[in-house]
Amino acid sequence: MTGRYDGPVIDPHHHLWDLGLQRHPWLQKAQVSGEEMVFGSLAPILRDYAIDDYHADAARQNVVATVHVEAGWCAAYPLEESRWLDGLDRSSGVARRYVAGLALDRPDAMCLLEAEAKNPNVVGIRDILSWHPNVTKSFALRPNRMSDPAWRAGLAHLTRLGLVFDLMLYPWQMAEALELVQAFPATLFVINHGGSPADRTHEGMALWRRGLRALGGEPNVRLKISDLVAYDNDWTLESLRPVIEHCLDCFGPARSMFASDFPVAGLHASFDEIYEVFRTVASQLSQDEQRALFFVTANDTYRLGIADPSDARRGCHV
8 A cells, every 4th residue: 555654754864063062174164164065055054953953843754763973073073972962862862873973094993983882872984985076065085085995994893893884975986885885795884865966967867877776786785865955956846756766766665764964954955845755755655665764774774773663553563
C-alpha cells in the first residue's frame, strides 16, 4: 500500500553552534567578510543555532531523534565539540548521536580517534574532502587526500574502532572515492548531500549520475539525501524530484536516508518545505520503503537503538 509516510522520523544530519564560543572559523570569517560559499551568502545563519532552534524548525515533522554532524569546529581544539554536545540537554532526542570532525591525516589522528571512540555518543567521523579549484567553493585545503597513505592509515584505524565515515565530496572526486571504498570494504561510508551535484550543466549532472551509480554498486556505501537545495537555489518539486529519484535508483531505500542539513539548508528552504518534498516524492514507494528512508536506515547506520513503533503494531518485539 502506498501513501504519504506519517511515522517517526530520524534526522541523521544537522548542526548546532554557539557563535559566542568562537569555535567555527568558517562562520566567523563570513561574519567579518560577508564572503559567499558554494551555497551562497551565509548571512541568514550567522546566529546561534541551539536545540530549541532546531525544535522550532522541525516541530511539525515528528522527529524523534537526530544525529549531529560536525559543524566545522576549529581544528586547534580537537574533541571539544563532542564534549560541548555532551553538556547540552539532549533528552528530547536531538543530538542523540554525533559524527565528530577530525582530519585523518593529522599527526595525532590515531590518539584522537581512540578518544572519540570512547564516547558512546560518537558513532562516526567526518573529514570533509570536497575540493574545488575555486576557493570559495572548496571545503578541503588540497585535492586527492583519499589517495594519501597517511590519510588512509587514519581511515583504517577509524574502521578498527567501529566508526562510520561520513564522505562529503564533489562528483568529480567520485572516481577516486570508488577506488577508496573498494580498497576499504570493511568501512561503512555514508555519502553526504546526495553526492553534492553542484555543477548543474548537462555535463556536470551526467558526471554526478555516473559517479553516484558506480558508488551505489558498492555494498559498504550508504547515502544521505540532504540539502539538495544548496545546489538548486531556485528549486521546485519537479526540479528536485529527478535528483531524489536517481539517488533512490542507485542506492535503494534500504541504503538511503532523508536528512535536513539544518540550519544550512535553511538558506534556501524551510524545514517543512524540505520534508514536504521528501514525503511527496517518497509517497509512490511502499510504506516499508518509506519507513527505511525516514527512520530505519538512519537508526541502523548510526546505531541509535530506537524501537520502531511500527514493529509493535505488526506484533514484533525489539
